[in-house]
Amino acid sequence: MNSGSKAFFLVIMTIALFCGFLPQFMTVQIPYNFERLHVFLFNLCSGGSIILYYTIGKKRITAPVVFFIIISIIYAFFAFFNLYIPAMVCSFILASIVASIRIRRFGFIPGFFKKDVSVSEKFHQASMLCLSLGLVISTLVIINNEYLYLISMKKLVIDTFFLGFSFPLSLITMSLMFALIPEHLHIESHSLKEAGFWAINLGVIIFFLFILFEKMVAQLLISGMLFIAVIVIFFLYMRDGKAIQQKNFLTSGMFFLVMTAITGIAYIVLEFYPNRDPQIMKFLLKLHTFTSLYGWNLSGLSVIIRYNDFPIQLHSRRLIAFHWFTVLITAPIGAFSKEFAIAATISYAFILYRVFFSGPADHAISQKD
Template sequence: MILHEPVHPQFFKERRLRLTLLTVMIAAFIFGFADLISNRNFERLHIFLFNLCSGGFVVIYHTENTAQPSSRAYGFFVLSLLYALFAFLEMYLPAAIISVVLAFVVESIRIQKFPFVPVDLISTRTPIVDKFHHAAILCLSIALVIAAFVVVNNDALHWIANKNLTLNLFFLGYSFPLSLLSMSVMFSFVEESAAPLPRMLLNFFFWFITLGVVIFFVFILKSMAVAKFAIATALFVVVALMLVFFLRYGRPVQQKHFLLSGMFFLLFTGITGVLYIILAHFPGPYATWGRLLLNSHSYLALYGWSLSGMLVLIRWNDFPLRVNSLRVIGIHWIALGIMAPLGKTSLTAALITISLYLYFLSLFFQRDR
């Protein structure tokens, strides 16, 4: 096992590969607003195409760390697209079968770089970058297995009767691997310190975030409102501490601007999450503002925080970019922080949001002259 190896100099340099991935990411974003035209639960395609197909592919390609993705990585990409299609069409048995196959593919790639039994996660010698990276790909395979079980349980076996045990809940679990990978990317730009306090804080961040999110899912399953509020508040506080830590120890490079923007997206995700939990106890305001708040939370998390880390990773070997960082970040915030939630209820706002999103990506990926 090689710890903290440099990103391959040809990683994501293939232009057709970038265009293919960007096409799927754009399709995912557009499907997020497709229910305004036809109410067919396009939300599933929106989530799966971004989190599993795009995000999952980036996770395993980064784990392989080669010039070109392997045949297994491409196989994952194709099968994940089929999975998204079957889940959208509510063809649950083939979706469950593909989910298990995808889990085996992910595990076969994981054990090439990391131990089969993840003892490195508890080792003090393992760099925090590798801990978050290993947790990301491990959570991806676990999410695939759990999702397959949930589908089979609800559709055929009925072993566990729980109204919260739904695919709509667990497909959100696919966002966690990409979030963990973004944290790995962020901590790649943190200056190493021999002092004990920064090292202790890094390990505290890792364990609190990974275990905290898992515990939060358990509380959702158990419908424990007070416990959900407590853990959501605690996660918000820890994210705020991580932001301060990154401001203090992050290296002064261009990537830091985009990752700091992502951290502020994540911080606002924590705020909207806590507010949503509180609002759920007030039926009147919840009926008026609940959906808008939930949409804000979703877009801030997926296309704000997670996308920031993923884009920095995809263009890793191109930095420094010849772009106006503040301008690109500003458009990102207007598109995702303001327009996207409004676009869920207004076709005009949706079209403006999609246009801004495309403009943001075009600026970020514009070719250096």
């Protein structure tokens, strides 16, 4: 990826983070949800585009990805301003772009049940399929909620489905991780990897259904099962993953994923208590969001952006520590403090700059880092 493309993603990702802090800087009440921009600019505009770039496999960003970027930004602002008809048109265009690239790369029918398809590729296919289906399903929810009113459910709201755009990013990061694990290295590895693939995908789908039907106990059980699946995957990755520089970033990402699971479970548990503190709930939800988007998902996207550049001249352990400090402390407090919000945005932009623009390193430096 060239420098201009990296600079674009740095800017759009930084704006995405700041949009999450923007309401506290507004001096007048505005009837629009800035969380939508926060989610769309990172998950769809940045994340979706980077997934397509990785799937196409060219060193430079090609025309379909550029078109996706432009339409996704337009879509984000239409959705933000509640202009749903043009937003739906954009959504179907985006879904068509994703589907055409997926079919060209993997074929029409996903190879989830094929034995000769690696688990890494299955996660990659699932990421692409989830991205296109997410666009279509969110449009169907808009049609239902704004025009047809066929289904009435408390949790069947547009913003709930918009949050689902983070799942393709999670799946592509899983794909990168499993790509570092050699096939059939241990007898039990293949079975555990296959089980991990189905546990993550089916688990998240079932969990989402339980959210819609407001089944709190079932949510807690499924989240616990997902947590166990993550731990098993983490064990396989640490034991069998190739010892290269990318592993530092993805290992950090896995720790972020574990933290995401813990904060998610804690949030569900607190939901059972009627006298829970709303401020604590808000902080915990923000911590969960930041560890998921700007911790776990960013780790995978960073590796994709620098995919052809590793090893890179970067003191990755120091940067990873600063990344953790920003995501776990500065950013969540920034949801309550303007000063911390500004500090978190600047810190985040610095992290992106260091990751995206560090030059190449020799083998000795890469092993030391």
